[in-house]
Amino acid sequence: MPIPIRRAESADLDAAAGTLAAAFDDYDWTRWTIPAEGYRDRLEQLQRMYLGHARDQGVVLVSDDLRGVIALLPPFASPPTAEFQREVARLHGERLAVLTQAQIPAQPENAWNLATLGVHPDSRGIGLGAALVQAGLAAVAQVSGAAASVAMETSGERNVARYERAGFTVTATTLIEQGPTVYSMVHIAAR
Template structure:
């Protein structure tokens, strides 16, 4: 049976944040830049903030009809989060905020195509890994960007993700390492 993907709504925020929190709790980047104490709660809360304050009002976010996978895309012209949301993001990063700030400064030197949307996040529940759900979410979200003629970019900290993204037309354009944590910047032209 084909996977049904639909736009994420505010009613989906808690479930979507749970999915992404679990998906990114042990991800190299979030392990490195989000405080260790109460780590899963912090990562889940960060994902909810990004979905609620960036993806939903300014970008595109999707969830499958079974509530097991999420994808979020953010346009290049999305406004920065409010001071209140930024303060909450800083609080959630905790004692690792300085790491994040230094890394973001270094990463700002990596290229981003003009007008490109950011593939901000994609994640599935552990039980859904390997079922094709991530592929279905990617195909759906990127098809929407292609229809509008938008290029896309992303950062990933897991080498095994490179092959998945390359299957969708992304190419590595830069690589940095932060205290042993790799980050690959990838670009994709609109099809």
């Protein structure tokens, strides 16, 4: 039975940010880039900001029960405002310096960015993440055409195989000194 996935509405974003905060609670990248003090609150605030930007500029999809979320940004998205960037810097606090020093390869030109994907821990193992990825790729194809590519990064080694099953390939592996390993990946649609 297919899992119902739909475009997020503004009213969904707070709950969706809560889902992402739960999904990323023990994630290497967020644990490395967000201060331990007030971590969960900072994480949820950052996720809410990013979801709002992605909904305004790209595509945010959710499961009907809001236990799964995916956000994608098009290559033509406007950059966040200066106010947005200041708030992001405030929430990252003293960890902003390590975040800005990370040397991760640029994503391919004209590729969409799979900015985030998260499934609430209580809803893992039922295929929700895979359904969100497929729905996200379909939404990108609908907006940009069947040949659109989608790029992303993950610092979860287990995630690599999951994304490979969806047609992504690893394009770079970045070992960050005293930080997580980041896998850059891309999905190139059949032409």
